[in-house]
Amino acid sequence: MQxxxxxxxxPSVRRLSLYLRExxxxxxxxxxxxxxGQLAExxxxxxxxxxxxxxxxxxxxxxxxxxEIPTLVKRLRKTLGADKTSKTLxxxxxxxxxxxxxxxxFIDKQFELVALxxxxxxxxxxxxxxxxxxxxxxxxxxxxxxxxxxxxxxxxLTVPANDAQDVADRLIKAGIRGILNFxxxxxxxPDNVKIRSLDVATELEQLNFMTASR
Amino acid sequence: MQxxxxxxxxPSVRRLSLYLRExxxxxxxxxxxxxxGQLAExxxxxxxxxxxxxxxxxxxxxxxxxxEIPTLVKRLRKTLGADKTSKTLxxxxxxxxxxxxxxxxFIDKQFELVALxxxxxxxxxxxxxxxxxxxxxxxxxxxxxxxxxxxxxxxxLTVPANDAQDVADRLIKAGIRGILNFxxxxxxxPDNVKIRSLDVATELEQLNFMTASR
DNA sequence: CTATGTGAACAGCTTCACAGCG
DNA sequence: CGCTGTGAAGCTGTTCACATAG
Numbered sequence: 198m199q200x201x202x203x204x205x206x207x208p209s210v211r212r213l214s215l216y217l218r219e220x221x222x223x224x225x226x227x228x229x230x231x232x233x234g235q236l237a238e239x240x241x242x243x244x245x246x247x248x249x250x251x252x253x254x255x256x257x258x259x260x261x262x263x264x265e266i267p268t269l270v271k272r273l274r275k276t277l278g279a280d281k282t283s284k285t286l287x288x289x290x291x292x293x294x295x296x297x298x299x300x301x302x303f304i305d306k307q308f309e310l311v312a313l314x315x316x317x318x319x320x321x322x323x324x325x326x327x328x329x330x331x332x333x334x335x336x337x338x339x340x341x342x343x344x345x346x347x348x349x350x351x352x353x354l355t356v357p358a359n360d361a362q363d364v365a366d367r368l369i370k371a372g373i374r375g376i377l378n379f380x381x382x383x384x385x386x387p388d389n390v391k392i393r394s395l396d397v398a399t400e401l402e403q404l405n406f407m408t409a410s411r
Numbered sequence: 412m413q414x415x416x417x418x419x420x421x422p423s424v425r426r427l428s429l430y431l432r433e434x435x436x437x438x439x440x441x442x443x444x445x446x447x448g449q450l451a452e453x454x455x456x457x458x459x460x461x462x463x464x465x466x467x468x469x470x471x472x473x474x475x476x477x478x479e480i481p482t483l484v485k486r487l488r489k490t491l492g493a494d495k496t497s498k499t500l501x502x503x504x505x506x507x508x509x510x511x512x513x514x515x516x517f518i519d520k521q522f523e524l525v526a527l528x529x530x531x532x533x534x535x536x537x538x539x540x541x542x543x544x545x546x547x548x549x550x551x552x553x554x555x556x557x558x559x560x561x562x563x564x565x566x567x568l569t570v571p572a573n574d575a576q577d578v579a580d581r582l583i584k585a586g587i588r589g590i591l592n593f594x595x596x597x598x599x600x601p602d603n604v605k606i607r608s609l610d611v612a613t614e615l616e617q618l619n620f621m622t623a624s625r
Numbered sequence: 626c627t628a629t630g631t632g633a634a635c636a637g638c639t640t641c642a643c644a645g646c647g
Numbered sequence: 648c649g650c651t652g653t654g655a656a657g658c659t660g661t662t663c664a665c666a667t668a669g
Contacts (some may be wrong), residue, residue, distance in 0.1 A: 460638090
């Protein structure tokens, strides 16, 4: 008996995201079609892998020609949910939080930054961002009402490691379904809440290891 | 015939790094020994995985007891190269670059931030960081001499996507062996130069995908 | 002749399960 | 017993190679 698998493997999802971004920047170019090999070349992958990934979108490549870029972009957007903007919030307006908040506005338009939170009373009420779409920093007690009012699904967590689990718990209680965690600590969460951690220290350490030996 | 494998798998290296950090913060606690199951619990892993990872350090766990924390820490440091500080530089002093430069001084002391670079003439000469160990921003033409003088092996790349490959090429020519890239683009490099990319947009998109369906 | 789509082989990691040791 | 160390089994993702389509 085969295990029925109709979801997309995590590594493929990551690459689909790369394809989308690359193709969007290619869209205004002269070509209106692209072959798996070309895309692979640009992104440092193999042609077979690109093709396999793209089959998760259904089949629509043209044999002997390649993939129609506009169609491909449309399908990628649809599959990844990039055809609608997703509301997000940031907790912790320190250096990293602020950097992400102001990061190329906000990120490719696909994500809308709805609110900023911090526990430091001195920061409350201050605004981040350029004039028109500057966003005020709110106290943590406003977390739950804000999340529920705007139906926010994802949060970016950029608080110190000591506070990370507490804040995560509050986010989860308030209904958040996904957390992008920058604190260098493991966040405990129920299965229906997804956590992704970006850990600069660990990445540096890995790089250090890879370049050290031999 | 077995494939003779004396290197450590990449996923294991990442976890070894997590073990080290966790154990360092546990070192002043009452316990001087830890079992694979406990460590696994803290980090959200399985006991078997922890044990398998730790065998890459050689065998020194005590049956029925666990691992001696000081010994374990020592071996982890040695294996990961965390027993000596590694010199690093940052190119691109925008929001992210600045955030990382000032990030908990600098990162656990294992990495020493030797220099900062930016292409913007207005930023040259400015200093980042607290008084005593503030670091001046240098122009890109100082890249090569600085890298060679200090024998810097790793670089953190926080420039805009458009400049990333150019700067990477210059870093590589100057002798850099590993690059931690924050630009949302694939960096091309020879095999003997390791690239690790942290891509916030892609991570967010993945999280969005994972929390969207069902 | 070119490039897709895909079953099948392969490789790499993780999990299992248990022998061995204090 | 309790917990390590580890072959073996299991899974998942990648690569191969080729039938297929235009």
